[in-house]
Amino acid sequence: MPSGLGRTRSGRREPPPGRCSVRIVGGRLEHPDSHTLERFLATGGNNSFRKALLEMTPEAVAAEVLTANLLGRGGAGFEAGRKWGMLRKAKRRYLVVNGDESEPATFKDHLLVERDPHQLVEGASIAAYAIGASLAVIYLRGEFALGLERVQEAINDAYRIGALGRDIFGSGFSLDILLQPGAGAYICGEETALLESLEGKRGFPRIKPPYFPAVIGLYGAPTIVNNVETVSNLPWIVEHGGEAFKSLGSGRSTGTRLFALSGQVNRPGVYEVEMTKITFRDLIFGEEYGQGLAPSRNLTAFIPGGASSPWFFPEHLDLPLGQDEVAKAGSMLGSGSVIVMDDSSCPVRSAWRIARFFARESCGQCTPCREGGTWIDRIMERIEIGNGREEDLDLLLDLCDNISPGVVWPPAQTTICVLGPSIPPAISAAISRFRDDFLLHIKEGRCPHA
Amino acid sequence: MPDELVSVTLDGQVVQVAKGTPIIEALDQIGVHVPRFCYHPRMSAVGVCRMCLVEVSGPRGFSLQPSCYLSVAEGMEVVTTSEAVRKAQGGVIEFLLANHPLDCPVCDKGGECPLQDQAFAHGAGETRYVEEKRHYAKPIPISRLIKLDRERCIQCDRCTRFADEVAGEALLDFRGRGNAIRISTFSSVEFDSYFSGNVTQICPVGALTATPYRFKARPWDLTQSASTCGWCSFGCQVSVQASQNELTRVLGIDSDAINHSWLCDRGRFGISEVNNRDSRVLSPWLREGGARREVSWTRAVGAIAEVVKQAKARNGNASVAVIGSGRLNLEDSYAWAKLALDVIGTPLVDGLLGQGGIAATWFERAASIEQALSSRALIALNVDPKEEVPVLHLRLREAVRKGLHLIEVNSTATSLSAMAATSIQLSPDKVGELAEVVMRSVPGGEGDVVILVGGLNRAMDPAVTSGILQSLVAAMPEAKILSALGAANVHGAFLAGLSPGVLPGAGEGALPSSWRAPADSSRANYANILRAASAGEVGVLILLDCDLEEAGVAPAAIEALGERCALISLASYESATSRASAVTLPLATWSEARGSMVNGEGRMLRLGEQLEPAGLSKPGWVAASLVASDLGNDMSIFTAGDIWAELKTWGGAFAGVEPEIFNSTLDGPLLPVARWNAGGPPRALDPVATPGIASVRRQGPDFRAGAVLDPHATGTGSAPTAKVLTAGRLAAADARAGVSVEIGVAGEDEAWLVLARRVYEADARLAANPALASFVRDDRVMVSPARLARLGADDGDRVRVIGSVEIEAVVHSDASIPDWAIAVEGRTIAVMHLVDGAGWSRVRLERLNG
Amino acid sequence: MARFEGEMLGRAERLASLYPDPRSAIIPLCHLAQEQDGYVTEEAIAHIGELVGATGAEVQGTASFYDMLKFEPVGKYVIGVCTNISCMLRGGYELLDAASNTLGVPPGETTADGIFTLEEVECVAHCDKAPAVQINYRYFGPVDSDAFAELVGQLKSGELDEQVPEHGTLIRVLRDAPPPIPLEEIDAERARQDAEREARAASREV
Numbered sequence A: 001m002p003s004g005l006g007r008t009r010s011g012r013r014e015p016p017p018g019r020c021s022v023r024i025v026g027g028r029l030e031h032p033d034s035h036t037l038e039r040f041l042a043t044g045g046n047n048s049f050r051k052a053l054l055e056m057t058p059e060a061v062a063a064e065v066l067t068a069n070l071l072g073r074g075g076a077g078f079e080a081g082r083k084w085g086m087l088r089k090a091k092r093r094y095l096v097v098n099g100d101e102s103e104p105a106t107f108k109d110h111l112l113v114e115r116d117p118h119q120l121v122e123g124a125s126i127a128a129y130a131i132g133a134s135l136a137v138i139y140l141r142g143e144f145a146l147g148l149e150r151v152q153e154a155i156n157d158a159y160r161i162g163a164l165g166r167d168i169f170g171s172g173f174s175l176d177i178l179l180q181p182g183a184g185a186y187i188c189g190e191e192t193a194l195l196e197s198l199e200g201k202r203g204f205p206r207i208k209p210p211y212f213p214a215v216i217g218l219y220g221a222p223t224i225v226n227n228v229e230t231v232s233n234l235p236w237i238v239e240h241g242g243e244a245f246k247s248l249g250s251g252r253s254t255g256t257r258l259f260a261l262s263g264q265v266n267r268p269g270v271y272e273v274e275m276t277k278i279t280f281r282d283l284i285f286g287e288e289y290g291q292g293l294a295p296s297r298n299l300t301a302f303i304p305g306g307a308s309s310p311w312f313f314p315e316h317l318d319l320p321l322g323q324d325e326v327a328k329a330g331s332m333l334g335s336g337s338v339i340v341m342d343d344s345s346c347p348v349r350s351a352w353r354i355a356r357f358f359a360r361e362s363c364g365q366c367t368p369c370r371e372g373g374t375w376i377d378r379i380m381e382r383i384e385i386g387n388g389r390e391e392d393l394d395l396l397l398d399l400c401d402n403i404s405p406g407v408v409w410p411p412a413q414t415t416i417c418v419l420g421p422s423i424p425p426a427i428s429a430a431i432s433r434f435r436d437d438f439l440l441h442i443k444e445g446r447c448p449h450a
Numbered sequence B: 001m002p003d004e005l006v007s008v009t010l011d012g013q014v015v016q017v018a019k020g021t022p023i024i025e026a027l028d029q030i031g032v033h034v035p036r037f038c039y040h041p042r043m044s045a046v047g048v049c050r051m052c053l054v055e056v057s058g059p060r061g062f063s064l065q066p067s068c069y070l071s072v073a074e075g076m077e078v079v080t081t082s083e084a085v086r087k088a089q090g091g092v093i094e095f096l097l098a099n100h101p102l103d104c105p106v107c108d109k110g111g112e113c114p115l116q117d118q119a120f121a122h123g124a125g126e127t128r129y130v131e132e133k134r135h136y137a138k139p140i141p142i143s144r145l146i147k148l149d150r151e152r153c154i155q156c157d158r159c160t161r162f163a164d165e166v167a168g169e170a171l172l173d174f175r176g177r178g179n180a181i182r183i184s185t186f187s188s189v190e191f192d193s194y195f196s197g198n199v200t201q202i203c204p205v206g207a208l209t210a211t212p213y214r215f216k217a218r219p220w221d222l223t224q225s226a227s228t229c230g231w232c233s234f235g236c237q238v239s240v241q242a243s244q245n246e247l248t249r250v251l252g253i254d255s256d257a258i259n260h261s262w263l264c265d266r267g268r269f270g271i272s273e274v275n276n277r278d279s280r281v282l283s284p285w286l287r288e289g290g291a292r293r294e295v296s297w298t299r300a301v302g303a304i305a306e307v308v309k310q311a312k313a314r315n316g317n318a319s320v321a322v323i324g325s326g327r328l329n330l331e332d333s334y335a336w337a338k339l340a341l342d343v344i345g346t347p348l349v350d351g352l353l354g355q356g357g358i359a360a361t362w363f364e365r366a367a368s369i370e371q372a373l374s375s376r377a378l379i380a381l382n383v384d385p386k387e388e389v390p391v392l393h394l395r396l397r398e399a400v401r402k403g404l405h406l407i408e409v410n411s412t413a414t415s416l417s418a419m420a421a422t423s424i425q426l427s428p429d430k431v432g433e434l435a436e437v438v439m440r441s442v443p444g445g446e447g448d449v450v451i452l453v454g455g456l457n458r459a460m461d462p463a464v465t466s467g468i469l470q471s472l473v474a475a476m477p478e479a480k481i482l483s484a485l486g487a488a489n490v491h492g493a494f495l496a497g498l499s500p501g502v503l504p505g506a507g508e509g510a511l512p513s514s515w516r517a518p519a520d521s522s523r524a525n526y527a528n529i530l531r532a533a534s535a536g537e538v539g540v541l542i543l544l545d546c547d548l549e550e551a552g553v554a555p556a557a558i559e560a561l562g563e564r565c566a567l568i569s570l571a572s573y574e575s576a577t578s579r580a581s582a583v584t585l586p587l588a589t590w591s592e593a594r595g596s597m598v599n600g601e602g603r604m605l606r607l608g609e610q611l612e613p614a615g616l617s618k619p620g621w622v623a624a625s626l627v628a629s630d631l632g633n634d635m636s637i638f639t640a641g642d643i644w645a646e647l648k649t650w651g652g653a654f655a656g657v658e659p660e661i662f663n664s665t666l667d668g669p670l671l672p673v674a675r676w677n678a679g680g681p682p683r684a685l686d687p688v689a690t691p692g693i694a695s696v697r698r699q700g701p702d703f704r705a706g707a708v709l710d711p712h713a714t715g716t717g718s719a720p721t722a723k724v725l726t727a728g729r730l731a732a733a734d735a736r737a738g739v740s741v742e743i744g745v746a747g748e749d750e751a752w753l754v755l756a757r758r759v760y761e762a763d764a765r766l767a768a769n770p771a772l773a774s775f776v777r778d779d780r781v782m783v784s785p786a787r788l789a790r791l792g793a794d795d796g797d798r799v800r801v802i803g804s805v806e807i808e809a810v811v812h813s814d815a816s817i818p819d820w821a822i823a824v825e826g827r828t829i830a831v832m833h834l835v836d837g838a839g840w841s842r843v844r845l846e847r848l849n850g
Numbered sequence C: 001m002a003r004f005e006g007e008m009l010g011r012a013e014r015l016a017s018l019y020p021d022p023r024s025a026i027i028p029l030c031h032l033a034q035e036q037d038g039y040v041t042e043e044a045i046a047h048i049g050e051l052v053g054a055t056g057a058e059v060q061g062t063a064s065f066y067d068m069l070k071f072e073p074v075g076k077y078v079i080g081v082c083t084n085i086s087c088m089l090r091g092g093y094e095l096l097d098a099a100s101n102t103l104g105v106p107p108g109e110t111t112a113d114g115i116f117t118l119e120e121v122e123c124v125a126h127c128d129k130a131p132a133v134q135i136n137y138r139y140f141g142p143v144d145s146d147a148f149a150e151l152v153g154q155l156k157s158g159e160l161d162e163q164v165p166e167h168g169t170l171i172r173v174l175r176d177a178p179p180p181i182p183l184e185e186i187d188a189e190r191a192r193q194d195a196e197r198e199a200r201a202a203s204r205e206v
């Protein structure tokens, strides 16, 4: 990096800080050269893949993953082992690794693809072996230019050392991995939209049923779609066993997770933590983690699992970082991204910005999402800049209700996918918690925080 | 196989429905109409508009689901009346209207717009949308026939799905994302498809409109009747709509058996020539002393009777000859057959332009379209459905997708080639062994095979096709035939007896007293008749809606013919033939007279009357009856009903045919009626699938079950008076014997001509149609790259094609043309004169300098 | 030079042959077209259609769905300033205003010299470095108005040439691997493994 750039720094990140009893996906990140083949091989790289291929049957690998109770890290939190078990019997099967990571405030996969691409390739290879995939595709968000280069290099390396291609490590197992760049469309993170995109089409989510690509996926063949972080856990699980993974965390939330902390917090970043062992308060205020807010600022709200999850407020700070614990409190851990808002920020503006994002990223096929999203965006913008009307609040809630009937959690929907129903949580949370703020905007004809 | 039934509860009503039925269709069946936009019964469900949401029970209780996409399942409960459903549907309507312009008063769809109708039924009535609406440039012509108004579009995916899924021409697609999503062609590339007009029919708003129809009429000013398209023999069912005695538009009716609501653009837009009075023959004409004069019907008919009498007196009955065209309807064909064979007593009658051999093999083993599409193997012989019977191409695509095994036998690549499991080349040197080669490609035995036969290559005598057909049939006695012979009612002309070797009904039935024999199949071939006429052996040549120029006779030759004999023409449009005729009678054209026709599967179809006949035109059967009267024999035909009554007595194809038959079917009966499985009552048409049919005032035939139709009520009220017929026998055996033609050999520098039929080709009707005339392609010659190289020419050079005439055109290299062939396509009728009447026409090429 | 030729054509054909269905190459081919011309030209769309067996309308329909694909010429550097929630909370909009002032063009436009195109972008997954900026999809952050001006200066002087290639060049590492194993071969291999799998299952049952 050129020096003297002041506060500007490149995409290279420091290893995730934070104390964790064990590092599972972030183990290699303490090394500045963690992305190189040399470091990968020097730190046990491919040992797990080798072990899986030469010492384990595919079913045995799948069984370990089932035992581990590895929850998907892409957002929906579905057990990877169970998903694999649903794979329809067919001649051709595919594995697709979802690295589209576009959910606002989510940046953990970005770290993994840039800093440990070989682990990703190894994890994908193990998954492909376990499910008997004939071809694996790693789909990365197109904007990850450096990540794309690093993963392509890792794939090239793997072919060179015999870890991909025909008869890998003399096991008789053959596999190709392709790297597919996206081209800038958030909806392609939704797994069926991703498959459409991968087939060279617009990223229109597919209508359900079938409910799972494991039944009909890429090119009509059964397909497993797993998140980058999900598959990056596999080398560790194969090495240490599913039981060891399960012994971390508690309940259904096993192992560790990467949490991406951002917003108005002193030390934003990615932190690998053992699940359920710390609380949101620890994550936001803890010395090894977020280190609290700016001086004399108070927390007004935080979003626990990416922009589409319902907001949490100070009273939720002591909830542990666990899937079911958060779900029970009415939100979700989602993609593991926590956004912090303090009292210097305008909640109307935050809710509007989130609504605007989803409106812009609607694929456009469902009427409620296409039309409703933009409509809500326009109304919120009017309110934020001081052109709101009191009746707009009821209108907003009613429009939300027409996209996601009842505006409940988990959301009901009048749409094909849950992008549309991702708009109401922020709007309804903001209106119900910060109604006075909205009314102030309307009364004063301007944003009181501006 | 009966469908498996499941038991479902729809709004509290327990019903049995075939498994796999979409919920929306199950609800339609019990009369519950769920609002909808993107759903179309003839395309796959996409469930994107979200208008049809209903509550459906599932493992986790009731949830809102698109009823168009989800199918019924055993034990399923569906609720359409709950508050949740009402709220969701109202929400979708409001969202759709948010950005929709408020221009209903000037919108072509106003009055028949599903969005307007459903907003009225399910919307709030008052807008809460105060933001600025979307703006787009408009209207954008996306083709010569269609204009797009993007602001009105509701992104229902119907047009785009049609283009990709039904037509297989993905020329129209979405562009952009989210709120900015819009339909679009690729930059400057036109939506150039034979089927483009369908998107204007299925658009549920006024976004896609047909340029020829724009601002022509409002739905409440229109009247309509059910009819059949008159452009080809597929027999698409249509609603013909008119305003103030002008045809305004044609919409496809969703006939299960035939067109599934689709039409080709020729059928849809091929109407303005009917309105174009300048092109029409509006009164009888008589040529006296070299000048053509308008005369009364009485004068003209009297003159015809006079020349006929004179000719007969001079040279006997065979000095009068009749050539038909397949454009006459069934009633006209029968009346003229009767006049020619029974009253005049000439054996020289051919209404099939030489395709009699094919037709004779066809009827006794006619397959329905449905049978052909669900057969084990379909052999397509000398046919390109997309060019000859276009909508069959759409049906075929669907069938092939569902697994139909298609074997193509053609001289060059066609639209079938991409779909066919096997393509076999039909080359002049292989004609003899062709049947054997084809047989080898039919998988597993011979049962359940259908042969689709057409007349694709005009340069090959129909007798060649007929010969191949007969050897195939000889090898596969069980095989059935679906005919794609192009002219609309060519099959009806055959069954009416306006054809060599066959009596009306094509059966072994009764024979009226004086009508002893069918036309003479050895002499009455159309080519033979023409030859005899040019040789001066025919005194009177009667041409029934047949322009000899279109049939390949040069205008000078037609004039010469007019010198040699008395040309009598019955015509709707002026042509080289009508102008050379001694007498011309004005013929009521398509949609100007009720009647019927028979399509290539042998189905009898109604032709509706929507207009007063132009000028002094009359139905063809009236003209026949008048001429007969003047010849001293009124034929006992005073109404169209008389003809039907008489047809029935012929038995065979017409056994059991009653006018009431049309009351119980949307389509019409397969002939003979015994072959026809009418099934249940016809399905109610989905008003949102083709909005323009439901909204327009009906006159006459209704489109739903239970409506009473009388296709032949002419208003004269006279009861049918059938002749008492005596028994007789059919002397048509000779027509069914194999026909063999000498193909000959090509000279050193010659090649075999391939002159493929095209949807748009030089034709008096197309020339008179401003909407379609520009689609006729310029003359061009296509040869193999090797031949082009031998010729020393470059792609795009001009060449001279030398055959029975000479034409000049641009030459292109085309790898799909075999080296033995020269393919010619053309705008000028001159191109058709390259056909020399030999078994297979030959031509040679010369490079033009400069 | 809008159609692919020479080496670019070779790369394009290799891309199209990589997938079980060549249409899967549409997006990579659009990126390739941008690498060649800086944006996706109409001729490139038509050529891509030919290479993968799709109509121009289909390729355009797919391509126009994606924000990174441009159909008009853009600057040598496309600068995206993120204003999504995490960046907004840390000054994303203020940075966008500053960037607009520095470059003298509003978001969505290209400077008169054709060097810079400024864009407001959605979350680029760089939220811990908010407000984040991407230049031809290379990431920078946190960036304030001074740092932005400095970045612009460095781009102009060529100091960042190595890190930031011209717009259109996305992945500078080409796939270096044997052609994918033919699916038929993998099918056979699959059948063998499945048989083994079943044998194992059967022997467990015994």
Ligand SMILES: Cc1cc2nc3c(=O)[nH]c(=O)nc-3n(C[C@H](O)[C@H](O)[C@H](O)COP(=O)(O)O)c2cc1C
Residues within 6 Å of the ligand: A071, A072, A073, A074, A075, A076, A077, A078, A080, A098, A099, A100, A101, A102, A103, A186, A187, A188, A189, A190, A191, A192, A225, A226, A227, A228, A230, A231, A417, A418, A419
């Ligand atoms: C609108 C939307 C966006 C999504 N974006 C992503 C994404 O960027 N990355 C991801 O891994 N999963 C994303 N998902 C979740 C995927 O659909 C899918 O559940 C996930 O990739 C499965 O992987 P996992 O089981 O390993 O978590 C998204 C889902 C939706 C509905």
Ligand code: SF4
Residues within 6 Å of the ligand: A187, A204, A205, A361, A362, A363, A364, A365, A366, A367, A369, A370, A415, A416, A417, A418, A419, A420, A421
């Ligand atoms: S909800 Fe929105 S993003 Fe999802 S499929 Fe429908 S329109 Fe597309």
Ligand code: FES
Residues within 6 Å of the ligand: B035, B036, B037, B038, B039, B046, B047, B048, B049, B050, B051, B052, B053, B066, B067, B068, B069
């Ligand atoms: S979603 Fe069912 S009709 Fe459109």
